[in-house]
Amino acid sequence: MTHGPQLITYADRLAGDLPGLRALLDGPLAGAFGGVHVLPFYPPFDGADAGFDPRDHTQVDPRLGTWDDVRALGAGREVMADVIVNHVSADSAQFRDVRERGDASPHAPMFLTLGAVFPDGASEEDLARIYRPRPGLPFTVMTLGGRRRLVWTTFTPDQVDLDLRTPQAWEYLTAVVDALTAGGVTMLRLDAVGYTGKEAGTDCFMTPATDAYTERIVSLARARGAQVLVEVHGHHTQQIEIARKVDLVYDFALPPLVLHALTAADLEPLAGWLAIRPANAVTVLDTHDGIGIVDVGPSDLRPGEPGLLAPEKIDALVETMHENSGGTSRQATGAAASNLDLYQVNCTFYDALARDDRRYLLARLLQLFVPGIPQVYYVGLLAGSNDMELLAATGVGRDVNRHHYTDGEVADALARPVVRAQLAALRLRASHAAFGGAFEWDLDGTRGCLAWTAGDERAVLTFDVADASFTVHATGPDGEEAVLTDAAVAP
Incomplete structure (x- = not known):
């Protein structure tokens, strides 16, 4: 796969807006990136889940720019954007109409309730089986048309799940794909698609229905000239299976395996993964979410199958990350912060390696040399540290790795040797003919x-x-x- 490296970033947190991001990529970052994944730029980009709760998924938030700015960003590079498949904002026009009119709303079938999946009622066993990345059941009590209902909310009460069994949901998703591809987006990242296939009698995660929905979206995208990246956290064998069906999958196992190698001086687990991993992967170290752990461990979803790292090695790795970060990642992870993700540690990769420039640069080189499309998160590119002030202000654990950079902070970071060395490595990866072999x-x-x-x-x-x-x-x-x-x- 010969795609060049890509930058992952929020437009506002790195460069202020979309024109500012283009100026940065064409200026001091020129030659380092062949593409850019712009994290949600839909209104509101600063909502309850940093844009992953879109009120209108077909528009650019005017505070960031316009579709013309997105198209200009794509001049000479690939642009990736998110298709948030599983849910929309509870404040969207469609769901507001359902709140007011209930089943009389034409949009009512588009949204999932407990009764939509379990029309005959759900037993204790049914509810206990549902897989969710956070504690508790995925339901929120809401009043729809004067009637109290249990609305399916996998992530937060502000994000209402879609019912992809209905034509209304597919009209909505088709409009989203149409808007993105018409706006110059050539790569679509399917966010939270693993949770779309809710079916009675299953754990409601990565079901056969999920496969069917994914195939349908892939077909929509390909018909419009776009590639699809599927985002799923789970057992490593699931990634291998998904990779056979789609254009691209994330290699979420790579970050913890690289961290383990560099903190425990043990390459054996990484070697085991290199022998079996899919090549049609997007590689990362850190992202806008935390550093995944479930991706290298055993999983209830695959009972009896071992992970890539033994449980005791995972425990040691997590403790090492907390120690390396001076305890700041512990404050941002699990019960210490909201967004109680069960599968990740909230920490910058730089802090996870104790701000050791040599080990950090080696980690980046390992990523760049492993087959796939390397994506580099903006905080990682600038070797950023945990933002404890932002964490204190929001109480959201993942915000520790979502710093808002000023122009002066960007300039200062670009002058650091570890950042200059990363850019040199990225330019090599982007331009050298050997990587096409x-x-x-x-x-x-x-x-x-x-x-x-x-x-x-x-x-x-x-x-x-x-x-x-x-x-x-x-x-x-x-x-x-x-x-x-x-x-x-x-x-």
Whole structure:
């Protein structure tokens, strides 16, 4: 897969708005990224879930720009945007009409209630079986047309789940895909699609209905010239299965495996994953969500199947991350903060590695050399630390890794050696012909080698996770030479 690296960012938190983001990509970040994933820019981009609760999924929030700005952003690069498949804002025009008119609203079939999935009632066993990434049951009591109902709200009470069994829901989703692709978006990320297939008698996660809905959206996207990335956290075997059916999946197992390798000096679990992982993947270290843990562990969804990391190693990794962050990630994770995600640690990747520039840069190089499309989160690009002030202001755990950068902070970060070295590595990954060729790897003990070869072109990363030493060699006009070493950052 020869796609260049992509930046993942909120337009407002990095550059103020969409024109500002384009100026940054065309200016100091030029040559580093072949694409950009702009996190939700729909009204309201600053809602209850940072844009993942759209009131109108077919519009650009005017505070960020226009569809013309999105199209301009796509000049010469790929643009990815989110299709929020599972839910819409409880404040959307459609759901407000349902609140007022109940079943008399033409939009009523579009939204899920407990009775829609369990028309004959749900037993205690039925309810206990439902999979949810947060504690408690996924229902909120609301009054619809004067009648008290249990509305299905998988994530928060502000996000009302869609009923994808209905034509109304598909009219809505088709309009969303049409608006995005007409606006210059060429890659669609399906957010929370794993939760769409609610069926009685199942755990309501990744059911056969989910597969059917995913295939239908993939067909919609491909007919309009777009590729689809599916976002699912779960057992690693699920990612392998999903990858066979869609254009792209996330490699959510990579971040904890890289962290384990660099904190425990143990490459064996990473080697096991490299041997079986799908190549049609988007690789990440951190994202707008936390650092996933469920992706490398055993899962109730796959009883009896081991994870990529043994439970005791996962426990040790999580504790190490908390220690490395000076305890700040502990304050942002689980019962310490809202958004009680059961499957992630809320922390910047830089803090998870104790702000060790060498280990951090090696982690980024490992990501860039593993097959797939590398996506780099804006806070990670700037080697950002946990934003405890924002966490204190909002009480939302994931906000610890969602800093609002000023222009001055961006300029200061771009001058840091660890950030300059990341940009050099990204420009190599974006431009060197070797990455369009064949990949080979060898991991032995604490040492490893990842290499790409295309004819006479070659790029090689050699490293040792014990001391975070590394060298990148690449062919150039004068033959193969070292183009980046651990000397780029202080030990």
